[in-house]
Amino acid sequence: MSTRSSSLIAPPRSVDNAQFIRTSRAAATENPRLMALMKSLYQADQQVKYLHLQAEVESLLQHLQILKQQRQGSSVNSDTGN
Numbered sequence: 001m002s003t004r005s006s007s008l009i010a011p012p013r014s015v016d017n018a019q020f021i022r023t024s025r026a027a028a029t030e031n032p033r034l035m036a037l038m039k040s041l042y043q044a045d046q047q048v049k050y051l052h053l054q055a056e057v058e059s060l061l062q063h064l065q066i067l068k069q070q071r072q073g074s075s076v077n078s079d080t081g082n
Helices: 017-029 032-081
Strands: none
Touching: none
C-alpha cells in the first residue's frame, strides 16, 4: 500500500478576482460609450436599491402605526374594564 502526500498535487489555479476587476475597469475607462453605459447602469441599480429601501421604510412605518393603534385600543379597553 502506498501513500501519497497531498502536497504533491497542486490545487487548480483560480482567477484572481481583484486582477480581473482592475483589468475590466481599465478596459472600460478606455471606451467612453462603455463608461456611460456603466454609469447609467450603476445609477439605475442605485435607484432600484433606493426604491426598495423606501418601500421597506413605508411598510415598517405602517406596521408601527398599526401596533400603536392596537396598543391604544387595548389601553382604552383595559381602562374601561376597571
